[in-house]
Amino acid sequence: MAMPSDSHPSSPPVISGTAAVAACAAMAVSYVAVLYAPTLLFRLPPATSLRAFFHRRFVCAAVSSAASVLSTAALLRVWSLSDWSKVLAVFGIGSDHLLEAVVIPLLLTSLVYAGSFVARLWVMSSSCGRDDGEVGVGCTEKLARWMQTSLQDVMVWRNLVVAPLTEELVFRACMIPLLLCGGFKMHNIIFLSPIFFSLAHLNHLFELHQQGCNFMRSLLIVGLQLGYTVIFGWYAAFLFIRTGPANSLFIILPPIHNKCY
Numbered sequence: 001m002a003m004p005s006d007s008h009p010s011s012p013p014v015i016s017g018t019a020a021v022a023a024c025a026a027m028a029v030s031y032v033a034v035l036y037a038p039t040l041l042f043r044l045p046p047a048t049s050l051r052a053f054f055h056r057r058f059v060c061a062a063v064s065s066a067a068s069v070l071s072t073a074a075l076l077r078v079w080s081l082s083d084w085s086k087v088l089a090v091f092g093i094g095s096d097h098l099l100e101a102v103v104i105p106l107l108l109t110s111l112v113y114a115g116s117f118v119a120r121l122w123v124m125s126s127s128c129g130r131d132d133g134e135v136g137v138g139c140t141e142k143l144a145r146w147m148q149t150s151l152q153d154v155m156v157w158r159n160l161v162v163a164p165l166t167e168e169l170v171f172r173a174c175m176i177p178l179l180l181c182g183g184f185k186m187h188n189i190i191f192l193s194p195i196f197f198s199l200a201h202l203n204h205l206f207e208l209h210q211q212g213c214n215f216m217r218s219l220l221i222v223g224l225q226l227g228y229t230v231i232f233g234w235y236a237a238f239l240f241i242r243t244g245p246a247n248s249l250f251i252i253l254p255p256i257h258n259k260c261y
Contacts, residue, residue: 017183023072069174072090090177195230197232
């Protein structure tokens, strides 16, 4: 991994390439399968509201992510309660070169969405200039109301907190170290590891079909999403390998996840 030598264990254990690929495939399948465990496995009644539905999924994603982290630690034999920094470094979590690893990718990612950012700022500035029937309500108070509403929106938590945190933890912080220790070259990992990430979105085809969407339309929607996630996965894997700390992914990738969904 192209990161400082002191940011990971001095002699990381090596596993077979087959075992690494099998572990990554199992993590991808389990990440999706566990989302359906409450109704299919535990026979719980369907959620009565959107908030309850996503609360269940948040718990399932957390359980799957924790299982992936423990499995990776076991496969790479990095149990070291005396030195947590080395254990965390295996998953790309650390403070080495953190400024460069966050600022440079943040600026790079901002360029991709510069148009959206400017348009959103323009709308916000325009709304501050209108009273909208609310006499005496200033721009600061409108911003505070918007933030309060966003914090209470379960979709905001899904797109900007839970999805970036759990998906980057499983599909980058767990899988890439496994593939590196499995002997795969960096360019192969960058271009091939997103396949696990994109295949984990195939469940959307089933969900769209359940919602009454015809097969061809569902296939087009999911196909576009799979293509987007592959390109996004190349970018995310490149950032992880080149910058080191996965902290940067948790900071800069929520806007991208928001676009994916």
